Amino acid sequence: MGVTKISLHTTEQIEIAEIAKVLAHPARVAILQYISKQEGCICNDIVDEVGLAQPTISQHLQVIRKAGLLKGNFEGRNLCYCLDVERFKELQKIFTSFFNTTSASCC
Amino acid sequence: MGVTKISLHTTEQIEIAEIAKVLAHPARVAILQYISKQEGCICNDIVDEVGLAQPTISQHLQVIRKAGLLKGNFEGRNLCYCLDVERFKELQKIFTSFFNTTSASCC
């Protein structure tokens, strides 16, 4: 039904899935890579860089923002996006912990 | 349109997104945790453990299998699933590399 039965799962499982969802689209991976790669901040060149329409990029940015990974400062009429590196590393920790804990005894 | 324009993205971005997609559902996270946690192999107790219907679990297992993370041996009439730990660690490496590379210079 396209509807996830969250009541069945632990908060940890849901958290990991939420984070993974942010990375689960190549455009968002591209955006994350791009906004971190830039020396200063960048603006709507994400649109040029990634090659999707502006509303689509805006939508993906919202997903990234909801995960707490986006910082944006206005510079004149430009919005300059930044990766929230601290939050990003937080997510990495959660992932690393999941991977390490999970790859345990088997067969 | 629900259709991802893969032509726009690099193979690395697509690969990361593919891996993330596997983890992008709490049920699959739960399954991965469960099959790794078990001493021996397990069978359809995943259904009991996770709490979704058998066809749904089977569907999720297919996603995990497609990512190369599932090993299954028949034991009598039971299929015993195993996490492919090597492949799992491979994915972890790809993720770790992405995280480390991405959290670079910003603002």
Added chain:
DNA sequence: GCTATTCATCGTAATATTGCAATATTACTT
């Protein structure tokens, strides 16, 4: 043979995601 059990697959319904055109909003510029 028959029956029960285990798991996969099919079909289908409900919902989510992705993408874009059109439009709105905000803020700078003249």
Added chain:
DNA sequence: AAGTAATATTGCAATATTACGATGAATAGC
């Protein structure tokens, strides 16, 4: 004030995902 530039929001179409009941295939045990 009017025009322009940068983003966000809205609305909608196409597709993907999630979930489950029904059915199918394989095997164990009688």
